[in-house]
Amino acid sequence: MRDNSKISNAVIRRLPRYRRILEELMARDIERISSSELSALTGFTASQIRQDFNNFGGFGQQGYGYNVQSLFAQMSLILGLDREYRMVIIGCGNLGQAIANYATYYKRGFLITAMFDVNPKLIGISINDIEVQDYELLEKYLEDNVVDIGIICTTKNSAQDVANKLSQGKVKGIWNFAPMDIEVGEDVILENVHLSDSLNTLAYYISHHVKP
Amino acid sequence: MRDNSKISNAVIRRLPRYRRILEELMARDIERISSSELSALTGFTASQIRQDFNNFGGFGQQGYGYNVQSLFAQMSLILGLDREYRMVIIGCGNLGQAIANYATYYKRGFLITAMFDVNPKLIGISINDIEVQDYELLEKYLEDNVVDIGIICTTKNSAQDVANKLSQGKVKGIWNFAPMDIEVGEDVILENVHLSDSLNTLAYYISHHVKP
Numbered sequence: 574m575r576d577n578s579k580i581s582n583a584v585i586r587r588l589p590r591y592r593r594i595l596e597e598l599m600a601r602d603i604e605r606i607s608s609s610e611l612s613a614l615t616g617f618t619a620s621q622i623r624q625d626f627n628n629f630g631g632f633g634q635q636g637y638g639y640n641v642q643s644l645f646a647q648m649s650l651i652l653g654l655d656r657e658y659r660m661v662i663i664g665c666g667n668l669g670q671a672i673a674n675y676a677t678y679y680k681r682g683f684l685i686t687a688m689f690d691v692n693p694k695l696i697g698i699s700i701n702d703i704e705v706q707d708y709e710l711l712e713k714y715l716e717d718n719v720v721d722i723g724i725i726c727t728t729k730n731s732a733q734d735v736a737n738k739l740s741q742g743k744v745k746g747i748w749n750f751a752p753m754d755i756e757v758g759e760d761v762i763l764e765n766v767h768l769s770d771s772l773n774t775l776a777y778y779i780s781h782h783v784k785p
Numbered sequence: 786m787r788d789n790s791k792i793s794n795a796v797i798r799r800l801p802r803y804r805r806i807l808e809e810l811m812a813r814d815i816e817r818i819s820s821s822e823l824s825a826l827t828g829f830t831a832s833q834i835r836q837d838f839n840n841f842g843g844f845g846q847q848g849y850g851y852n853v854q855s856l857f858a859q860m861s862l863i864l865g866l867d868r869e870y871r872m873v874i875i876g877c878g879n880l881g882q883a884i885a886n887y888a889t890y891y892k893r894g895f896l897i898t899a900m901f902d903v904n905p906k907l908i909g910i911s912i913n914d915i916e917v918q919d920y921e922l923l924e925k926y927l928e929d930n931v932v933d934i935g936i937i938c939t940t941k942n943s944a945q946d947v948a949n950k951l952s953q954g955k956v957k958g959i960w961n962f963a964p965m966d967i968e969v970g971e972d973v974i975l976e977n978v979h980l981s982d983s984l985n986t987l988a989y990y991i992s993h994h995v996k997p
Contacts, residue, residue: 588985588986588989589985593979593981616794652985653989654988656992658991666883667879667882667883668883674879675880675980683988722987746990762987764990766980767801772895772960772976775960775974778797779865779958785974
């Protein structure tokens with residue numbers, strides 16, 4: 574594998590989409606795919622796709638297409654999906670519980686190890702066999718356990734405090750669902766989920782009567 | 786405004802991000818911004834930003850930067866955010882309730898008008914003053930009411946059935962949170978939320994020890 578630190582963020586953001594589409598092709602027992610077919614499925618141009626793959630040393634042969642299964646395996650490897658990520662959820666209301674369900678049922682390799690909330694009505698209940706703990710215990714938990722990803726599902730007002738605790742507790746990444754900009758520690762990677770971007774894009778297409 | 790049907794999807798997907806960042810600048814009372822400052826905030830190159838804005842006829846003056854408030858207003862207009870969107874939610878478990886809360890508290894212009902579920906335990910309860918109705922009543926509701934957006938928060942297995950009913954009921958767009966590919970009617974715009982893409986991107990940066 575090449576030195577991935579020089580690969581642009583735009584390329585990296587396209588990788589999960591390639592991988593997802595390859596997974597769907599595998600489910601349909603499709604073995605080979607050309608870059609122009611991949612283009613139709615992903616919405617990226619064929620030349621974009623070839624350029625993207627060249628970042629990682631190619632993967633295909635000119636005029637012969639790509640082997641779906643091997644491309645999927647290599648994409649998974651590049652994305653770091655050959656290992657397990659230990660995650661904690663902070664904020665166990667509807668959103669936190671929905672994310673817990675999602676991770677439990679759909680995401681192999683992503684393991685929820687603990688959940689925290691401030692709400693006495695939620696502390697003590699079990700969600701997918703994980704007991705919600707008092708948020709006061711987060712700091713201690715992070716001292717005693719290695720956590721890769723902290724997932725923030727709190728309200729806007731609490732998100733920065735949670736981000737501070739997670740950063741101090743040496744998580745490697747924060748997956749933030751709170752609809753606000755948070756600051757994270759220097760060594761912490763922040764991934765925001767902006768649902769509004771998705772909804773606003775939909776509004777664009779509806780209001781302009783065009784299909785994507 | 787120019788003919789927006791020729792604007793690439795990649796450009797359109799960047800617009801909500803510009804708008805969101807402009808909104809944050811407004812909240813910080815910043816009046817003018819250069820394309821290089823916008824570049825630092827968005828992660829897009831300054832030349833990319835200028836190209837993007839040229840699609841819509843410019844907006845700025847060379848060397849003078851952009852007026853934040855006016856750019857925000859124009860972005861909102863382009864995105865179709867000068868009108869109201871009537872939405873229904875199908876699937877009122879944790880995810881559906883989280884989306885209902887989100888839309889109610891954060892998204893002006895996006896109005897939830899009805900919610901539906903098959904679960905007798907949920908039918909009849911109120912979520913932000915909207916009573917959950919029996920899913921059997923969706924078809925009739927869509928006959929009697931104009932609905933712009935149907936939001937699918939069901940499990941994977943039910944998502945296609947819901948998409949069919951929404952398409953037949955003439956919704957203009959579908960916002961799909963079910964982690965699967967669904968088919969929609971020819972005139973319906975589909976926007977999928979792929980949480981896994983976001984999580985996989987985070988995994989990439991964590992596993993490669995690089996910051997985005």
